[in-house]
Amino acid sequence: MRSRDLLGLVAGALLAGVSSVDAADYGQRPEVGYGKPVADADLVLWNIDIHTPDGANLPAGEGTVPAGKLVYEQKCIACHGEKAAGGPVYGTLVGGIGSMTKSPRVLTPGSMYPYAPILFDYVRRAMPMDAPQSLTNDEVYAVAAYIYNLNGLVPDDFKMNATTMARIEMPNRDAFVRDNRPDTLAERCMSDCKPIGTVADASKPAAAPR
Amino acid sequence: MTKAGDPRAAEAVSWGHQDEGEAAGVIMPASTPRRGFLKGAALAGAGLMTGSVAKAAPLPIPESNTVMGDPIPAESYGLPTEFEKHVKRRRSDVFKNKQNFSDWSMTPLQHQIGIVTPNGLFFERHHNGVAKIDPDKHRLVIHGLVDRPLEFSMDDIVRYPSVSRFHFMECSGNTLTDWREPKSVTVQQSHGLLACAQWTGVPLSWLLAEAGVKPEGKWVMFEGGDGSGHLRSIPIEKVMDDALLVYGQNGERLRAEQGYPIRAFFPGWEGNTCVKWLRRIKVVAEPDQIRGETARYSDPMPNGKWRQFSMVMECKSVITSPSGGMSLKGPGLYEVQGFAWSGNGKITNVDLTFDGGRTWREAAIEGPALDKCLTRFRYRWNWDGGPAKLASRAMDSTGYVQPTVEDIARVREISGFVQHHNGIFPWTVAQSGEVSNAIA
Structure with a gap:
């Protein structure tokens, strides 16, 4: 019995050794792949994201401010309100330019977006909320012309298209900075520490470190 | 999206009475049974060898011992017992959206046991x-x-x-x-x-x-x-x-x-x-x-x-018990529990304060303490019955120490809809035992 137990132990150790060798490929990329080739032509209806800084991938089409007002009043006004000033579901889409150094900052496509084509990308993919991707490209250009006109960024006779949209100068263009955290430098104080501060405390001069 | 008119009033309705019930929010001190035991021991020491004083009637046989249980259905997707119905994911009701399509619901962390969130409660x-x-x-x-x-x-x-x-x-x-x-x-x-x-x-x-x-x-x-x-x-x-x-x-x-x-x-x-x-x-x-x-x-x-592109969730922690809306029933021993986590690595230390941050003591980290994973901490706290201000502070494997909201507000703008709040989060315990949010 004793030698059989020993044999069992040895066999177990061998098995364990073998399985650990097998396990070495866990998490490693297998040599097989199951993706099937797909052509760009297959993806024309999917590839709708706009590279907003230069407007790359904006489609053909055009819209005017009056045409946009009609689209807006049919498809958008129920949630966003008269003249996009805010409605029963969402706040204003107009104004806020110059508010970024105030509190509160008023965030609208006019005040917030660094690049005008963001509005095309977003409206086409997500609006109206109950029928996303239902607007034609001309309708999206038109409603964008209407919204930016209400924000004072394009004139009444503006023709919004792939070329003109990318050229609109947005007031918030240079406001964005990349993540540079960690930006807090808290220390692990255990005794005789400064009590937990509040946001209001941050407007007072910093206490000398203890 | 707008703020609720009076979130605290809404809260009183949805949490204090309708859903939570009184008992769910009450924490009994862990020392109560021990005191009972000591009392019994003292009586035994005095020569009453019969042990504790008997109740007027013996404990009845529970009904569940006397009937057949529920049968096994042919197939089912099991759900929690009816007695845990108050443990629910809840739609945001402090920052209240006017529609519930672009919206959020929140995990009942105060009821979570262990580090894994059940799928039906995942926010x-x-x-x-x-x-x-x-x-x-x-x-x-x-x-x-x-x-x-x-x-x-x-x-x-x-x-x-x-x-x-x-x-x-x-x-x-x-x-x-x-x-x-x-x-x-x-x-x-x-x-x-x-x-x-x-x-x-x-x-x-x-x-x-x-x-x-x-x-x-x-x-x-x-x-x-x-x-x-x-x-x-x-x-x-x-x-x-x-x-x-x-x-x-x-x-x-x-x-x-x-x-x-x-x-x-x-x-x-x-x-x-x-x-x-x-x-x-x-x-x-x-x-x-x-x-x-x-x-x-x-x-x-x-x-x-x-x-922009501030996508890492930095080291953070919070005490989940005792936490806001709960009530401590009398002085004694309580196990303080909570979660710590970091998007930059593992949790290495969690410290707790009971005096608003003047002094801190290290909590026990209950393993596993995995990379970028919820990590549990525990601490046995003897509440003396006086006012207290509790908070946790986590540290991760990069050496980063969880900041206060004051620390954050010194380097960022806290105005409007501000994300990435990983500040130390204090709760006060009043002499009555009521636990309240004490962020300011």
Whole structure:
């Protein structure tokens, strides 16, 4: 019995050794792949994201401010309100330019977006909320012309298209900075520490470190 | 989106009375049974060898001992007992949206046992409701700056060897109602855009290697199949490091509200990067700078600036028991419990204060303390019955120490809808035992 137990132990150790060798490929990329080739032509209806800084991938089409007002009043006004000033579901889409150094900052496509084509990308993919991707490209250009006109960024006779949209100068263009955290430098104080501060405390001069 | 008129009033209705019930919010001191024991021992010592004084009638036989139990149905998906009905995910009710399609629901962290959040309690955040997708029809595409654009069916995806990993997920907006004023009553409201699961799927690096990323491909765009076409761009380094394409969560396929049949998962990064109902991956040279990368998910900074692509969720912790809305019943021993987590690594230390931050003591970390994963801490606290101000402070494996909101407000702008709140979160315990939010 004793030698059989020993044999069992040895066999177990061998098995364990073998399985650990097998396990070495866990998490490693297998040599097989199951993706099937797909052509760009297959993806024309999917590839709708706009590279907003230069407007790359904006489609053909055009819209005017009056045409946009009609689209807006049919498809958008129920949630966003008269003249996009805010409605029963969402706040204003107009104004806020110059508010970024105030509190509160008023965030609208006019005040917030660094690049005008963001509005095309977003409206086409997500609006109206109950029928996303239902607007034609001309309708999206038109409603964008209407919204930016209400924000004072394009004139009444503006023709919004792939070329003109990318050229609109947005007031918030240079406001964005990349993540540079960690930006807090808290220390692990255990005794005789400064009590937990509040946001209001941050407007007072910093206490000398203890 | 607007704020609720009076969130505290709404809270009193939804939590204090209707749903929680009185008993659920009351914590008895752990020392009560011990005192009973000591009293009994003293009596025994005095020569009363019969032990404790008997009740008027013997304990009755429970009814459950006298009847047949419920039968096993032919098939079912099991649900918690009716006695746990108060443990529910709840729609945001402090920051109240006027519609419930681009909205969120919050995990009841005060009821969570262990580090894994049950799938039915895992918080939700959608941009246009919960998409319904037939997995047999679903297709995932990888294209853009790749040598071989590829299309995958779900059968293709589940055929790969898989990996399973435990990670937390936190919404970038977690705790955003509570910077300047204590708006939330419960920890579900203040911290419930947080949950943790075991995620199962395929490393995204495998699929991108199969497609062959071109040298100029530096970012990868992920787009969802929902009614918002939600989209985020992720640096290629993160995608090739630890990102997953997941179809499994806690032992089953993803729930619809978590992106069924597949979602992206970026361990430790804000929840909205983990694009649900994933259908398109596009390798690009630089981000598209779409709405969700500029006007949303960016942080106000001093001088009118906005910080963008701040996707790591930094080290944070919170005490879940005792926490807001609970009530301590008398002085004695209480086990303080809570969670710590970091998107930058493992939790190494959690300290607790009971005096508002003047002195701190180290809590016990209950393993496992995994990378980018909810980690539990515990501490035996003897409440003397006087007013106390409790908080936890976590430290992660990079040496980063969780800051106070004052520390954060000294380097960022706290104005409006401010995300990435990882501040130390204090609760006060009044002499009555009532526990309240004490962020300000």
